[in-house]
Amino acid sequence: MDDVIIGLEIHVQLNRLHSKMFCGCSTAYHDSLPNSHTCPVCLGLPGSLPVINKKAVEYGIKVGLALNCKIEEETLFYRKNYYYPDLPKGFQISQYDYPLATKGHIMILGDNGAERNIRINRAHMEEDPGRLVHAGTIDKAKYTMVDYNRCGMPLLEVVTEPDLCSPKEARVFLDKLKSILDYLDVFDGTQEGSMRIDANISLKGGDRSEVKNITGFKGVEKALSYEITRQKNLQRRNIKVVQETRHFDELRNITVSIRSKVGAHDYRYFPECDLAVMRIAPWVPAIRAALPELPDVKRERFVKQYSLADDHAKSLTSEIKLANFYEAVAARASPKLAAVWIADVLKGELNYRDLSIESFQEEQMIEILQMLEKGKISEDGAVQIIRTLLDRIPIEIGGSPSKIAHELGLGKAEDDAVQKAVREAVAESAAAVADYKAGSERALNFVVGLVMKKTRGKADAGEVHRLVKAEVEKA
Template identity: 55%
Template sequence: MAEEETQVIVGLEVHCQLDTKSKLFCGCSTDYRSDGPNTHLCPICLGLPGAMPALNKRAIEYAMKVAKALNCEIVNESEFSRKNYFYPDLDKAYQITQYDKPLAEGGYLEIESDAGGEKKVRLTRIHVEEDPGRLVHMGNVERGKYSLVDYNRAGIPLIEIVSEPDMRSPKEARKFLNKLRATLEYLSVFDSEKEGSLRVDANISIKGHERVEVKNITSYKGVEKALTFEVTRQKNLIRRGLRIERETRHFLEGRGVTQSARSKEQEHDYRYFPEPDLRPLRVKSWVDGIVLPELPDARRERFMAQYGCSLNHARTLTGDLKLANFFEKVVSSDPKGLAPLASTWIADTLIGELNYRDMGLDPVDPESVAALIWLLKAGTITDKSGVEVLRVMLDQRLKKEKTETPDAIVARLGLTRTTGDTGAIAAAIEEAISENPKALEDYRNGEGKALNFLVGQVMKKTRGKADPAELNRMLIEALKKKEA
């Protein structure tokens, strides 16, 4: 196939729960994950006859805050409609949403493109709607014998952020979601740690072919995996000369595949009509009163200017609100002195160790990390020893054991950098060379990797305590003597 015939086109519809205390049209608590199923309900969120919805002002303010942060235009008049369809988790058999008169239109979000550099992903609209209930499948969605329905979630305020089809790969889609999540967290309108707080419908097509929608993906990694599977599936159909059907599919996360659910509905299938119990919204005048906090892009630029962070490190550190705050706490005692080393250690080493342990940032003490950075900056320990100290610190936190200071760990394990004791380093060098004759031969033949290998072997023997510069100098001298 020609390259233009395999171009991937992706657009996303992102549903985000707004972190309000009460539901969109009634006073029921939004803490639907507690107390048990079907306990946070009232006649309004159940849509019982005679119950009248009353709009949550805070939800509208939060939605407008998001719209302003995403460069959208608040419309002069928006309107709620009834979207009619039957599904077991939809208690009223209709959903109150915004259809042809959304709260905001246009806008964009900047991401790092696959080709490098910044890329604007245009937005179509942001509208406000209520969440339906949820189904709890007994077994899995394919083979479960039955499902239970919990209406606690019904009526939770949602915003739906609809993008233009500007993304060109599953990877760009994930970057868009990560940037969007960070922006919502900076705005304090969204809690990403709550299960089900963000769900995605992904529209994907190969240029010139029908579009497929993958519904209700509940994780950022899931979006990338589902779209990657769809790219492969659709391109395989094209290669075999088969037609791609316009349809809705579900992502089966356990298997990493999508499965056909039904043919794609058309707008007329939902029989939209204006919600008779709610007046049109005229809130554009509120925009000037909305004050935005420092957002990820602005904070990234500040980290580069104030702390001297590289672009990649600044992007990583500011891509998560907790991580950005953590970094600033670590360097607070001496920003100019600690920031260059701390940005590298936190963005690369710390994040890597946390991911390896499937561990969050909350248990980590920024003062302890700052103390470790000071030891590294002062040359008390080597980078290799620093990693060993960090691992001990994290493991103690993970196991909820009594935690030691970095100084105490260094003293207990004897990790202080070896300086002046050239005899110990020389002995380790001799052992490494004699135990690895092939590396010596490779070095003589001009293979640079052999030197790095031998450095690693000596570091193992000295438990990472040898001064790297001194070690390299002594090792090269020893190898030259072997050549003589």
């Protein structure tokens, strides 16, 4: 799909902050009544004056540095003029020339399986507009309501260069960006609308369309796939793709045209005269020094320090909480075994149940790994214990793995009991043993089955196979 060109603009709500971008209203509005978190500033009443939330700018710089951007010496706010009911002032305070951060990049795993460098054009700060609630679908709504609780929320807009080549790459990029933001602790991705994406898409040689306000990464993939098909169909029929803004309708899985695209000059940008120029360069060293270890660096360290496979290291470092969980467990169990069980088993079981790593405790994982290492439970048994612990949430949280092993009767049969069963089974299977000796490897399965039956499934099948083979060859 090298004929597809995609660029993204991602609006990240810096919702870990306590107050809005230019006023003291609380950012914790998600479960509140409409229009209950507002004041004269965020309602744009005449005579009200904005005050910059310094912490928000610091968060913006933090993200800029993590995206390998250059941080400007000085930065300032502009008025972006447009008339829309979600914007009571008639303009949005945003940035234009001299944005906070420019010319960054992050690495992603591209479609061809190789690491690709995706360039970041800029990251700038702005205020979120209010939220329109349409009665029905956007193109057919009879009326629309407006909620200004969101108005004035601190936003960081991250703009990529058109470096992405497929809907899947866009998704991979977004996952990576989200992972970095998660590490920086600047936003809570579980809040509705915390990340909203505009996607520019074109086919080589054609004009581009912009799909606005997509929430959810699956939505981005779907909207882009729909657009590619739509534009290809137009090209095939020799119809020109017009440059326009479209909306992704999640219920119908299609994009619909909202308006023809407006250029930057239509917004009549000019500096926000109520806010001073900010000299931010002196803040940068301290913010840089306080940056946490980021996903790529942590992943490399995991590979080296714990001798992990790259896939495991990548999976374990995708979320900061998961990475911390792993390190706590690896400190008290075999790091390699812990990686396999956390990345391959626990993570899958959590995803399947839509649970986060906080649903499982380090102590539980350590206990399971210790039981495995001492041969007290089989691998199948360990999986069953993890599933049972997760299935009991939220009735029981933090249950004891060994108690569950006991309840489920998962304790592995004692070794000598297995040995005894192996000897008996081999003695009782003269025909199968003869077949094996005549060259039929599969004949051993019968004997293994017999041992499993005698030990009522508590023995480890792989181990039994090894013991049976040894016994037969001894005879």
